[in-house]
Amino acid sequence: MNNFISPKYYDVIIVGAGHAGVEAALAASRIGAESLLLTQNLDTIGQMSCNPAIGGSAKGHIVREIDALGGAMGVNADATGIHFRVLNRSKGPSVRALRVQCDKKAYQLRLKALLERTANLDIKQAGVVRILTKDDRVAGVETDFGCRIRSRSVVVTAGTFLRGLLHIGDQRQTGGRMADVSSPLSDDLRAKGFQVGRFKTGTPCRLHSASIDFRKLERQNGDEVPERFSFLPATDEFLQDEGYTTLNRGSEGEFHVEQISCWITHTTSQTHDIIRRNLGRSALYSGNICGTGPRYCPSIEDKVVKFPHRDKHQIFLEPEGRDTQEFYVNGLSTSLPYDVQIEFIRSIPGLEKAEIMRPGYAVEYDYFPPTQLRPPLETKLIGELYFAGQINGTSGYEEAAAQGLIAGANAALAVMQQPAFTLGRDEAYIGVLIDDLVNKGAPEPYRMFTSRAEHRLLLRHDTADLRLTPRASTIGLVDQRRLVATEGKSFALQEARLLTQQVRVNGQTLFQLMKRPDVAFGEFLSPLVRKRFDEKIWELVATEAKYEGYIQRQNFDLEAIRASYSRTIPGELDYAVIPGLRNEARQKLTGIRPATLGQAARLSGVTPSDLGILSVWLKNLA
Numbered sequence: 001m002n003n004f005i006s007p008k009y010y011d012v013i014i015v016g017a018g019h020a021g022v023e024a025a026l027a028a029s030r031i032g033a034e035s036l037l038l039t040q041n042l043d044t045i046g047q048m049s050c051n052p053a054i055g056g057s058a059k060g061h062i063v064r065e066i067d068a069l070g071g072a073m074g075v076n077a078d079a080t081g082i083h084f085r086v087l088n089r090s091k092g093p094s095v096r097a098l099r100v101q102c103d104k105k106a107y108q109l110r111l112k113a114l115l116e117r118t119a120n121l122d123i124k125q126a127g128v129v130r131i132l133t134k135d136d137r138v139a140g141v142e143t144d145f146g147c148r149i150r151s152r153s154v155v156v157t158a159g160t161f162l163r164g165l166l167h168i169g170d171q172r173q174t175g176g177r178m179a180d181v182s183s184p185l186s187d188d189l190r191a192k193g194f195q196v197g198r199f200k201t202g203t204p205c206r207l208h209s210a211s212i213d214f215r216k217l218e219r220q221n222g223d224e225v226p227e228r229f230s231f232l233p234a235t236d237e238f239l240q241d242e243g244y245t246t247l248n249r250g251s252e253g254e255f256h257v258e259q260i261s262c263w264i265t266h267t268t269s270q271t272h273d274i275i276r277r278n279l280g281r282s283a284l285y286s287g288n289i290c291g292t293g294p295r296y297c298p299s300i301e302d303k304v305v306k307f308p309h310r311d312k313h314q315i316f317l318e319p320e321g322r323d324t325q326e327f328y329v330n331g332l333s334t335s336l337p338y339d340v341q342i343e344f345i346r347s348i349p350g351l352e353k354a355e356i357m358r359p360g361y362a363v364e365y366d367y368f369p370p371t372q373l374r375p376p377l378e379t380k381l382i383g384e385l386y387f388a389g390q391i392n393g394t395s396g397y398e399e400a401a402a403q404g405l406i407a408g409a410n411a412a413l414a415v416m417q418q419p420a421f422t423l424g425r426d427e428a429y430i431g432v433l434i435d436d437l438v439n440k441g442a443p444e445p446y447r448m449f450t451s452r453a454e455h456r457l458l459l460r461h462d463t464a465d466l467r468l469t470p471r472a473s474t475i476g477l478v479d480q481r482r483l484v485a486t487e488g489k490s491f492a493l494q495e496a497r498l499l500t501q502q503v504r505v506n507g508q509t510l511f512q513l514m515k516r517p518d519v520a521f522g523e524f525l526s527p528l529v530r531k532r533f534d535e536k537i538w539e540l541v542a543t544e545a546k547y548e549g550y551i552q553r554q555n556f557d558l559e560a561i562r563a564s565y566s567r568t569i570p571g572e573l574d575y576a577v578i579p580g581l582r583n584e585a586r587q588k589l590t591g592i593r594p595a596t597l598g599q600a601a602r603l604s605g606v607t608p609s610d611l612g613i614l615s616v617w618l619k620n621l622a
Helices: 019-031 059-068 073-080 104-116 185-191 269-277 300-306 338-345 397-415 429-440 461-473 480-502 510-514 535-563 583-592 597-601 608-621
Strands: 010-015 035-039 053-055 081-087 097-102 121-125 128-134 137-143 147-156 165-168 171-174 197-203 206-208 218-220 262-266 314-319 326-330 356-358 361-367 385-387
Touching: 010 019, 010 137, 010 397, 019 035, 019 104, 019 121, 019 147, 019 397, 035 147, 053 059, 053 073, 053 397, 059 073, 059 097, 059 397, 059 429, 059 461, 073 081, 073 097, 073 104, 073 397, 081 314, 097 104, 104 121, 128 147, 128 185, 147 397, 269 300, 269 338, 338 356, 385 397, 397 429, 461 480, 461 535, 480 510, 480 535, 510 535, 597 608
Parallel strands: 010 035, 010 147, 035 121, 147 385
Antiparallel strands: 053 097, 081 097, 128 137, 137 147, 165 171, 165 361, 197 361, 206 326, 206 356, 218 262, 262 314, 314 326
């Protein structure tokens, strides 16, 4: 191959244009770095390869944080959403989270348009086969058609494409996604000294809606008054994108969306019998797959094998867009052969005549254990080389996008010789995510949960802008209008707090009354007082009042845990008898047998909540 050198010298090159690559490219260019985004296929930028939804438990918190840092994921989900639901409404505010079903194609096309209109950013179609280095520092990349492109930093966000291998029964083909080719880049990185692991994920089949009997299904509507991910006013940002279509806009510019229903059904004992009878034909159970799969998103084969007492599993049918008849079958990820997929799908109520438009399949891919990274997501082996997304062993669009934003920002800051931008565990779920990755690694695909965050009462999804936007503004990640909006919200919150501490009802301040669990926050607010601030401001004040004591106690307990990290754990301790420990924690603690609480804290799968329970148990043993 005759190599040639591109005439343009970039500050940052981003490899891959999935959710991590998109946020990395946007972050680097916002900060002011001359950036290049390289992708194998310009038509699949920002594609939702699996579930056509953004957010959910803990993931929704991350999306709000991405938005607070100036990222695109939240705004794009708001603009293209077709079904909006806040999860865990009946539970405490720290675990409530928004989940938005999106129009899959509109989501992808809108991101592509946004990238094409972004200053300081070039977008080109090319595969990357080699990372160029000089004196243990990155020097650029080499593409699959022999072009060497020089740069001062590189962010690799290759997703599931690194030596990707697709499985449907005993049928195998290379690719990081159905109909897309795999990437050989991991071979180059392995040769450079990086440790490489192998993970597996999967996706369910897609059905034609005309073949579904909706009369037998349970309808699930979106929230009557939908919430948004973005903290920007509804008339801002995605309503001001001149030059390409904006969605979910009412006639007066307000946020408006005509939602599409999702549907619920379930597997049956017949479904399970079909799957058990054909387990030997599953790529997962036949031994064809060697990669470790996600614990928290198991295939239907895993569900049937590991939960034999269950006679049914819930299935969600989710529309993939306004202008397509495809439905995503959430809960039926599989690597069984196509003929078996047809058989077990048709054993499910409402799907007796279902037609499969795309089969489900499993994909194996290379990843790089993230303990090879520093907190800014720069590799320890090669300077100014950053990894973000599933290459680091995570699962999910949201976790990938968060890493991409941080890696892209730090790649640009490094070029400008500015200090790295990192977030602590007490500042953001993104801080928890990255701290877990670089310190604990990812022995299995990592997914964020609220239980992983010891400061989760402070890291609520409704406070992400107050926590992060001012910090992001110091490095140029957010523009002035977003900062002004956040400062206005902060000022209003302070004023509302002060007002609730001044106004008294029956001898008590409003703030004291708001602490009572049986009192709704607006019960004692006069119409005049209530109108002074937005409803969201009053909700924030009421939440702070109700959880003030819990937050103080949580911080006290955490300090006690830190002080006790040197405490010895008896080698013969039976973790099975300790109430409250999660099953995953019991397995990890029993297998590793940590000598101290500090060592237990560094185990993947052992959360701060588990440590608190273990600490109390040891104290009682003393």
